[in-house]
Amino acid sequence: MLEGIFVDGLIFSIMVIGVLISYRILDFADLTCDGSFATGAAVATMAIVNGTGLATALLLASGAGAIAGVITATIHNRLKVPGLLAGILTMTMLYSINIRILGGRANVPLLRIETLYTRFPEIFSMMSNPWALLVGTLIIVLIVKELIDVFFRTDLGIAIGALGSNEQMIISMGIDPKLLKVIGMALSNGLIALSGGLLAQYQGFADANLGQGMVVQGLAAIMIGEFLFDSNKISLITLRVIFGAIIYKALMFLGRYYGYYINLTPSDLKLLTGILVIISLIVAQTRNAASSADARKKALRRNKERREALDKEAGHVEN
Amino acid sequence: MKRVGILLLLSLVLVASLSAAGVQEAKSEPLVGVSKFLAHPALDAVETGMQDYLKSVGKNVRFDFQNANADVSASAQIAQKFKSDRVDMVVGIATPTAQALVNVFSDIPVIFSAITDPLGAGLVTTYTTPNSDNVTGVSDMNPVEAQIELLVRLTGAKTIGNIYASGEANGVTLMEQAKAAAEKLGVAFVPAAVANTSEVMQATQAIIGRVDAIYIATDNTVISALPSVDDVASKAGVPLMTADPSNVDGLDFLVAWGFDYYKIGLATGEIVAQLLDGKKPGEIGTKFLTDPEDFELWFNLDVAKKLGISIPADLLETAAVVYQNGQKIVK
Numbered sequence: 001m002l003e004g005i006f007v008d009g010l011i012f013s014i015m016v017i018g019v020l021i022s023y024r025i026l027d028f029a030d031l032t033c034d035g036s037f038a039t040g041a042a043v044a045t046m047a048i049v050n051g052t053g054l055a056t057a058l059l060l061a062s063g064a065g066a067i068a069g070v071i072t073a074t075i076h077n078r079l080k081v082p083g084l085l086a087g088i089l090t091m092t093m094l095y096s097i098n099i100r101i102l103g104g105r106a107n108v109p110l111l112r113i114e115t116l117y118t119r120f121p122e123i124f125s126m127m128s129n130p131w132a133l134l135v136g137t138l139i140i141v142l143i144v145k146e147l148i149d150v151f152f153r154t155d156l157g158i159a160i161g162a163l164g165s166n167e168q169m170i171i172s173m174g175i176d177p178k179l180l181k182v183i184g185m186a187l188s189n190g191l192i193a194l195s196g197g198l199l200a201q202y203q204g205f206a207d208a209n210l211g212q213g214m215v216v217q218g219l220a221a222i223m224i225g226e227f228l229f230d231s232n233k234i235s236l237i238t239l240r241v242i243f244g245a246i247i248y249k250a251l252m253f254l255g256r257y258y259g260y261y262i263n264l265t266p267s268d269l270k271l272l273t274g275i276l277v278i279i280s281l282i283v284a285q286t287r288n289a290a291s292s293a294d295a296r297k298k299a300l301r302r303n304k305e306r307r308e309a310l311d312k313e314a315g316h317v318e319n
Numbered sequence: 320m321k322r323v324g325i326l327l328l329l330s331l332v333l334v335a336s337l338s339a340a341g342v343q344e345a346k347s348e349p350l351v352g353v354s355k356f357l358a359h360p361a362l363d364a365v366e367t368g369m370q371d372y373l374k375s376v377g378k379n380v381r382f383d384f385q386n387a388n389a390d391v392s393a394s395a396q397i398a399q400k401f402k403s404d405r406v407d408m409v410v411g412i413a414t415p416t417a418q419a420l421v422n423v424f425s426d427i428p429v430i431f432s433a434i435t436d437p438l439g440a441g442l443v444t445t446y447t448t449p450n451s452d453n454v455t456g457v458s459d460m461n462p463v464e465a466q467i468e469l470l471v472r473l474t475g476a477k478t479i480g481n482i483y484a485s486g487e488a489n490g491v492t493l494m495e496q497a498k499a500a501a502e503k504l505g506v507a508f509v510p511a512a513v514a515n516t517s518e519v520m521q522a523t524q525a526i527i528g529r530v531d532a533i534y535i536a537t538d539n540t541v542i543s544a545l546p547s548v549d550d551v552a553s554k555a556g557v558p559l560m561t562a563d564p565s566n567v568d569g570l571d572f573l574v575a576w577g578f579d580y581y582k583i584g585l586a587t588g589e590i591v592a593q594l595l596d597g598k599k600p601g602e603i604g605t606k607f608l609t610d611p612e613d614f615e616l617w618f619n620l621d622v623a624k625k626l627g628i629s630i631p632a633d634l635l636e637t638a639a640v641v642y643q644n645g646q647k648i649v650k
Contacts, residue, residue, distance in 0.1 A: 004399030095514055099485055107414055107488035109441025111421050203395035204422025205441070207415050208486040210391045249396070256385060256400050266386040267358060269393075 002130045004253050009246035010137040011198045012221065014144055016245045017238055018191035019218035024237075025152075026184045027164035028076075031087035033192050033218065035094025036068040037211035040193025041200035042101040045108050048201070054116050058197050064101075065193020068094060069185035077178040091211075099208050106208040115201035133202075140198070144191065145238045151187070152234040160184045161234075213270070220273050221248040223280035230287075251276065348379045349408070349595060352401035354420060356413035357389040359539055360565055361580040365412050365432050368584015369591065378592050387416055394419035408594060410587065411456075413539075414440050414488045421454055428600045431456030432587040433580065435489035435537070437605050448604030455600040457586045458607050459578055461537060461562050462614070463493060466576055467500040470532055470560045473574060473628060478507040480530030480557075482522050482541050482548060485512035490538030493562075497534055519544035523551040535561040537577060542566055558626055564617045564640070568647070573626065575617040582613045615639040 015037060022030035040061040047057035068090055076086040102108050120136035121129050151157045163170050163180050170177050192214075200206040225244025231237055255269050264272070353369075355362055366384065373380055383404065387393040394416040401409050401420070408428040411417030417431035421442050434456065437443050443454050470476065479501050484490035494510050501508035509530050511522040519541055523533070533552050535541055541548065542563050552559040553571035561567060562577035590603055608614075616634065619642040623630055635641070641648045 002403075004396055004403060008396055008399065095486070104491065105439075105488065106484075106486045106491055107418075107440065109418055111418060111441040112444065199392060199395070203392070203398075203419050205415065205418040207391045207488075209389070213390055214392070252393075253396060253400065256397065266384075267388050270388060270390075 002134060005250045006246060007130075007133050007137050007202065009249035010134075010141045010242070011195055011202055012217070012249055013141055013195075013242040013245035014198065015192045015195035015214065016218045016221040016225075016241050017144065017148060018188045018195065019215065020222055020237070020241050021148075021184055021188035021191070023219065024222065025161055025164050026181060026188070028083040028181065028185065029087070030069075030072060030083060030185065030188065031215055032068055032072045032090045032094070032185070032189055033087075033215045034211040034213070035091035035098070036065040036189040036192045037196040037199075037214045038098045038206070038208060039068055039094055039101065039211075040065050040196030041206040041210050042098045042108075042196075042208075043193070044197030045110055045200045045206035046101055046103065048110060048113065048115060049108065054114075054119065054201075058116075058194060061197030062190040062194040065196070066186040066190035068193070069187070069189030070182055072189070073178075073182040073185035077181060095208065102206060102208065107205060109205045110201060111204050115204075116198065117202050137198070141242065144194070145235075145242065148191075148238055149235045156180075156183070157234075216273060216277070217248065220277045220280070221245040223277055223284070224248055224251075227280045227283055248276070348381050350381045350383065350404065350406045351591060352383045352397075352404065352406040352409040353385065354394065354397045354401070354409065354411050354416040355384070355386050356394070356416045357539070358386060359543070361537070361539075361542070361563060361578075362412050362433060364565060364580035365584040365587060368581040368586075369410070369432070369588040370584075371581075372585045372588025373592060376592055378595055380591070380595070391415050395423075398423040408591065410591070417442055417456070425453060427453065428594050429454045429456075430587060430590050430594070430600075433457070433459045433583055435460050436492045439492060440488060443605055446605050448602055449599070450601040450604065452601045455590055455594075455603040456605060457583055457590065458605055459537065459580070459583055460607060461493060461496075461577060463496040463536065463562075464500040464503070466560065466562055467497055467506075467534060468504065469574070469576060469634075470534055470558075471504055471506055473630065473634075474532045474558045474626075476506065476531035476558075478509060478530045478532075480509045480511065480523075480526045480533045482511050482513060482519060482526075482533070482535060484514070484538045484540035486514055487538045487540060490536070490540065493536035493538065497536060513540060513544075516540055516544040520547035520551060523548045527551050527555045527557055530557060532558045532560065535559070535563075537562045546570060553622070556626060558622070558628065564615045567617060567619075570619075571622050572617075572619055573622050573628065574619070575615075577614060578608065579613065579615050583608065586613075611637075618642070621645065 019033060022028045043064045044057045044061040047060050072086045072090040075089055076083050117133060121132040124132035124135055152161055159175055160180050163177055167177050221244040222241060224247050225240035228240050228243055252269055255264055255272050385397040398419040402423055409420045410430045410432060411420040412432045414434055417434055420429045431442050434440055437458055481494055481497055483494040498508045509526050511526045513519050513522045545566050549559060549570040558573040561572055561575045564575040564577055565580060567575045586606055616638045617640040618630055618638050621642060639650055
């Protein structure tokens, strides 16, 4: 239970932060994710199998993901194609590259070999096995979250954040939006690949088809997070993404667990993911509509008050 | 609205975590967790065969059937579910799900089924028994060499084409074996890789002009798209051999020779029964089906006639199923 929801959810949350950066912060519908997630798993696995050490393996994995992000952003920038298409192109190419990375094989096992997830119980030997895995993963996720929070408070990070909502403003400030997109996409896919590298170690293998359907799952987690609370503070946004990721995994786990009571078979889970996204969208939209109606009312009231105040002033002058 | 949402979700998670811990029903019959990678006729037949065997020997077990829907990242979650259910043993059907089970469980028996290359998949470290492993299972390694030999003998082909899924572990392994077998026989080998079922037709068209016969091994992707291979091959008048007879109904194949996956299921059920009787997984090791009884040879004589190929009488005698004049004759 602990592992199925929380460890899995925490590993997944790093990927969701990556999707958040492209989809929400940069406003770039990026499908590179499905490929770069598997790239991260493939690079980390091959690095571990070849004995580079675990930290190096994860660094290489995120580096490979970052390169994938740079490629997508460059295709988008140079060839002036929509981000969606650029992402699909990179994702498609990555499928072949991932198999190359895995040495021409589709699946490379990490069983009976030292990985981060066999090290955690040794490092935190005072805890039981599931808790050690949970604490180890939590530490990694918190470090990643903190770094992302700090980054988005720097000048560069703020500029990237502004780019998604108003590209024109960035241009008028004399910053090159193309460069910002490249940096943002590298960061996003670096995180996604890092998550893939962790998952490969956690589940014990890398597979060429690992990334399939990741974007949708990531979006579902982001939207569940947004359903939880409203905020425009980066530290709270990343926090709610982590919550969203865990809740998403929990819902999937519960679907497997109790689904049969309501005749839900395991093959219905993809439908469940889609419905979750739709529900979250509906809730967000009603909430937005409500808050904008609220804002309009407030604005009208303020206008009225101001006019009354002016009238009064005018009255005074006349008198 | 907002608060309600948070409360609802959090309480849902909490309730689930608590009740999952308390969901342990009274343990009367052993609980077996079955993790299948995707719904597929051959893999489904394994499940059925396993259940039928256990029923036939009077073993009462409860099953928990899970399916990863071909979503690789779901296989770890299924393994975790079994762990929190404290199942007595687990069965992994197809490579990724079996790997996730081996990764999670070291205390209870893990049984893999329908794995072409258990050593390459890292499921076992050795085929020799006894060993100290908690992993045992059934391999569906095909007699690739014998299959290629048969195809060459029937058709006299000088060049053999093969469509395989480069994204599937067993697809790559079987392609390499077929290539080696063809080289051994002095026959040229033309492989064409696909990434998904929609590419199968084009891959077949790409090589059909260069080959005298087509061999299809047991990879899930290409077998699922077998009708497209069949369509291209029959239009071009190229004989088609497949290693999976369970999917050829209604197709213009020449010969199908391979496992009856139901029998792999029976063999899996036999291992489950042995483990229930107290045998150690390491004593069972990896089982390979080598008995000719476990394979089925199917011929389509209508296609043979059209292509001008005569099937030797000794082979016809051993055939399990023959199609003639549009009729399916089960021997």
